[in-house]
Amino acid sequence: MMMQQVYPAARHDYCYELNKDFHFAAAHYVPAEEAGKCQQLHGHTYYVNVTVAGDELDSAGFLVNFAIIKQLIHNRFDHTLLNDDKESFNDAAADYFPTTEVVARTIHEIVQRHLDGTSNKPQCVQVYLRETPTSYCIFRPKRKADHDEGS
Numbered sequence: 001m002m003m004q005q006v007y008p009a010a011r012h013d014y015c016y017e018l019n020k021d022f023h024f025a026a027a028h029y030v031p032a033e034e035a036g037k038c039q040q041l042h043g044h045t046y047y048v049n050v051t052v053a054g055d056e057l058d059s060a061g062f063l064v065n066f067a068i069i070k071q072l073i074h075n076r077f078d079h080t081l082l083n084d085d086k087e088s089f090n091d092a093a094a095d096y097f098p099t100t101e102v103v104a105r106t107i108h109e110i111v112q113r114h115l116d117g118t119s120n121k122p123q124c125v126q127v128y129l130r131e132t133p134t135s136y137c138i139f140r141p142k143r144k145a146d147h148d149e150g151s
Ligand SMILES: Nc1nc2c(c(=O)[nH]1)N=C([C@H](O)[C@H](O)COP(=O)(O)OP(=O)(O)OP(=O)(O)O)CN2
Pocket: 030, 035, 038, 098, 099, 100, 101, 131, 132, 134, 135
């Protein structure tokens, strides 16, 4: 059963907003001395909330199918070692270590790439990623200037 949680709100002025909760289990290590014990291979159940917003619906009356959001991430990362996913992460550059921050940003990239290929082109405005009971990160993309100006 999914945790029922109230998430911080993403700022936007779109008409519609949907949120999808899901979780996945994955192992990782953070290859930096500063990470201390997290340099060792270990695992988490990651809890994810993805927020998508837009003004237009698709031919099904969806902003995007909830199930697609889950599949995009769950099928890719569940029961994997994140560091092995070389398309998303690598051990050579800190910006690509699978930290909570980088995993949240990567989830955003994967979801937005899918949304960019849809007819109604909604925006992923927030990814909330909980790594442990006491640690989470929120990734919000920089807002597009044209939308900020209301055009
Ligand atoms: N800014 C970040 N700091 C840390 C990250 C991270 O991804 N971004 N990751 C880790 C570890 O990987 C670890 O999984 C999480 O650390 P932490 O919250 O310290 O885990 P604990 O369960 O030990 O926390 P307690 O609240 O003390 O029980 C470390 N830092």
